[in-house]
Amino acid sequence: MTRKFPKTVTKAIKGHTNLNEFDTIRLWVAAGGRCEMCNDLLTESPLTFEPLNRAERAHIIGQGGPKAPRHHPIDSELKADQIDNVMLLCFDCHHEIDRRSTDPEFSVEKLQAIKRQHEERIWYLTDLKPKRTRIVAFTTNIQQNLGEDCTQQTTSLSFREMRDAVMPDFFPDQGDASRLAFRPTTPESPEHWSELRKSIKRKWERLDLEEIEHLSIFCLGKMPAVAYFGRLVGSTTTLRTMNVQVGGPVRWRDASQVADDFSFELDPPPAHLNATNDVVLCLSLSGLIEDRQFRQAVPADAPVIHLRTPEGHRHKNFLIAKKQLGEFRRAFSHTLSLIQERFGQECRIHLMMAAPTPIVFEVGRQHQAHHPTLLLYNCISQQFHFAFTLEPA
Ligand SMILES: [Zn+2]
Structure with a gap:
């Protein structure tokens, strides 16, 4: 899609529109100095990489009489020199859209969409914060x-x-x-x-x-x-x-996109104490963990507590916003305190996790030295197996 051509030709074609000076600058900035069709850089020779102005300003709705590409009896004159009607293109792309001006692929609407998408992308990329x-x-x-x-x-x-x-x-x-x-x-x-x-x-x-x-x-x-x-x-x-x-x-989505009825729900911890002070905590977040998945691996009388997501939101991709991560941190910390209150400082928590990895990562970060000991389990084919004890921080 690239080729070198004499500067004289460039100059002649570039004079095609009468954008004022500021609109010309705006067009260059909006296009990022690149062809709005093929994304080629328009300020250097594709062969020698030397500085060269290869840009052409192409009308979407053609100007210059009924034979102009994509001519319109009224808009051709009205929009002739408006920035919205002009694309910054390389020679090849300009030639292509005018040669195939009756092709639906290069209709006014299609070209407007191509211009808009290119300029949105450039805006997004150049809007990066320097952090x-x-x-x-x-x-x-x-x-x-x-x-x-x-x-x-x-x-x-x-x-x-x-x-x-x-x-x-x-x-x-x-x-x-x-x-x-x-x-x-x-x-x-x-x-x-x-x-x-x-x-x-x-x-x-x-x-x-x-x-x-x-x-x-x-x-x-x-x-x-x-x-x-x-x-x-x-x-x-x-x-x-x-x-x-x-x-x-x-990417994290905006907090407003989280459903209003989303929350982390805790089963109330059972009232009775068991002999070993072993407690099973299931993070039933991306799926519901069932007793049969861990029973063989934990003390028989260990009570089971679930921290859950609401049923309609319990699936693998429920986590979409950072706000939910913050809510999880609070819910998890509250759960650990509650278990500790009920079962004492010496209790051990057998932790089963059906949760997205950002939440699992937070489990490790949130677990403090004063919290009960956490025994971590790995799930293989729906069955939990003891992995190791997470030592206090
Ligand atoms: Zn091009």
Whole structure:
């Protein structure tokens, strides 16, 4: 779509419209100095990269008599020199839209839409705040039981999607994420979890936090590992927990988009004390956790408490706004205090999580030394298995 042509030709074609000087500047700025069709940079030669003005101003509704492309008996004269009717294009694209002016692909409406979309994109990209953030991508593989086989499914996060999710509030401070990726291949065992925690700690400590202004953290992987990572990160750093949904990283939406009837609901803790002071806490947030999924793994008489989302909102992508993350923090902290009040300082909480990873990360961050001990469970094929105890911060 690019080619070099003599400056004299450029000059002749460029005189085609009579935009005033300020509108000409506005058009250049709105287009970002790029062709509004093919996005080619219009200020340099595509061959030698030397400075060269390759821009042409193309009428959408053509001017210059009935034979002009996309001519209109009234609007052609009325809109001739209005900025809304002019596109900044390269020679090839200008030639193309005029040669195929009867093609529905290049109708007035289509060209107006192309111009609008290009200018909106340029506006959005140049509206970035200069605040810089380090994107941290935390991933572990996920173990899945598929029939007889136990396989490790590798997970990854695309930098492009993470970058889009942090913008426009922040701009990445480097061309890729700091990746904390873990792919242990051993079957789950105490040694497996111990090795995994060691390598998470090692990689986290290798990040030079003094050089980093701000962190944007994306997590995907085994729940206990994500909670452990949250514990390591704690509250010492300036950071944002970012959202990862089933399809990948997404931008936080505005709080107003959360349904009015959304909340975190707590089953009242049972009144009786049990012998061992073991309590099961189920975070039934993206799905309902059922007794049969963990019964074999916990003391038989342990009472069960659910922190739930309302039934209509209990699905994998319910988390859309940061406001919900704040509400979860309050609900979780309240739940821990309540359990502690009822079952005493020495009680142990067996934690089952059906929750999005930003929430699991917050579980680790929120759990303080004065809270009851948390025993973390990993879910494989609908069954929870004990992973490790989250040590106090
Ligand atoms: Zn072009």
